[in-house]
Amino acid sequence: MRPGDGLRHPRTRAATAKRATAKAATAKHEARIQEALRSRERRHRAFLLTVGAIVVAWLVGQWAFNAYQDYERKATAARKNVHGERVWAADALKFDHVEGNVDYPMTPPVGGSHDKAWMTCNGTVYTKAIRDENAVHSLEHGAVWITYNGLAGATDVKQLAERVARTPYTLMSPVAQQSGTIMLSAWGHQLTVDTASDPRVEQFITAYVQGPQTPEPGAACTGGITGK
Structure with missing residues (x-):
């Protein structure tokens, strides 16, 4: 120490x-x-x-x-209801999936048996004819299908195409054999007009895009047949 x-x-x-x-x-x-x-x-x-x-x-x-x-x-x-529209009773339209073609009692069809695959209807504009059976399945999902024949003017077709393109749950295609110049179809409902500027076009879209007539509300309008 x-x-x-x-x-x-x-x-x-x-x-x-x-x-x-x-x-x-x-x-x-x-x-x-x-x-x-x-x-x-x-x-x-x-x-x-x-x-x-x-x-x-x-x-x-x-x-x-x-x-x-x-x-x-x-x-x-x-x-x-939209003035001038035709209405079909819900129990008059079948919901089943079938293969092959269906003989519908109206053109374009507003419901009934249909293909298991739907047409893509997410604001989709088809410039060529599409299968009724696929389009009807889209109606079952709550889509509005706008169709026109050869009497429709180019301006009307363009205006309708622009309206469809910005509206989910709609689709558009030509149907040469339909009786009306422009026709709008939803499940069980159909309207015929002569021009795209007819105010009933907007009324029909407002009422029936995913409207209360829809058999399968909320079902997809994407991922279906594209027609291409």
Whole structure:
């Protein structure tokens, strides 16, 4: 043992103890600060989660409210019927899937037995004739099918095509053998007009695109036959 070991001056021991006490106090203070920061972070995360949940709930509620209003608007329009439209009773139209061609009692058909594959009807414009059996399946999904014959003017065809292109659950194609110049068909409903500017065109689309007459509401209009 070296001389003086274990015989430190009392002032030295006191200073050492004071430094140790100060160090411990500093450590406790820093620990309290860190805990306060963590607590604040937890409160902040909880706040953000709460706000996020409120926003999501509001958005869902707003979507549901808008969807309900849209359905009510369509239902109200459908209950009034569109002036001049023809209507078929729901029980007069079959829903079954068949293979091959179907002899429909009206042209274009507004329902009945149909192919298991639907025509893509997501605002789809076909410049060539399509199969009735596939188009009827689209009507079952709530689509409106706009057709025209050789008497339709180029301007009318262009205007209708533009309207269809921006409207999901619609499709358009030529039907040379139909009796009317322009015809709009939904499941169990059909309207004949002479021009695309006839206000009943908009009324029919509003009433029957995914309207209350739809046998399979919400079924897809994408992923079907494209006709290409």
